[in-house]
Amino acid sequence: MPTLERSSKKLQVIHTAIELFNLYGFHNTGVDLIAKESKIPKATFYNYFHSKEQLVERCVSFQKSRLKEEVLAIIYSSRYRNSIAKLKEIIVLHVNFNSLYYLLLKAIFEIKQIYSQAYLMAVEYRKWLLRELFDLVFSLENSPLKPDANMVLNLMDGLMFQILSSNSLDKRDVVVERFFGEIK
Incomplete structure (x- = not known):
């Protein structure tokens, strides 16, 4: 995946996560929900961020x-x-x-x-x-x-x-x- 496309997708995941954290809180928003709402596989999430933290x-x-x-x-x-x-x-x-x-x-x-x-x-x-x-x-x-x-x-x-x-x-x-x- 080209670097620009990867960066764009990571930014989209960050925006999605912010919306979910605002809506449900940090504790009630899990990686599964973030990956699902971001429309990425869970493995890709961990490739981008390594952890929820x-x-x-x-x-x-x-x-x-x-x-x-x-x-x-x-x-x-x-x-x-x-x-x-x-x-x-x-x-x-x-x-x-x-x-x-x-x-x-x-x-x-x-x-x-x-x-x-x-x-x-x-x-x-x-x-x-x-x-x-x-x-x-x-x-x-x-x-x-x-x-x-x-x-x-x-x-x-x-x-x-x-x-x-x-x-x-x-x-x-x-x-x-x-x-x-x-x-x-």
């Missing part, structure tokens, strides 16, 4: 890289008027039904003991995000009420849990506007 690590790493790119694109974009607009956009990026962040958040709660390397990647992303949020918060111009970077991260997590429990984005924008309305 390696696949989980690749999936978390893939999501982490994509999310970092998106956050950095927001931070360095001139589309947003100020740091508050950038913070809002970063929150919206993370708090969404199809959020790239969902797999990383799920990893923090589900895989610490079993897939420790993937868990550490998810924790590493949160630490990186916290530093980026701190820099944005620090840059807020003459705001009497500056939020703490931890507060913004906790807001994102809380909103994500609310969305997951209610299957609704209705309150997300209201909460974000109210939160940042106090800061202006």
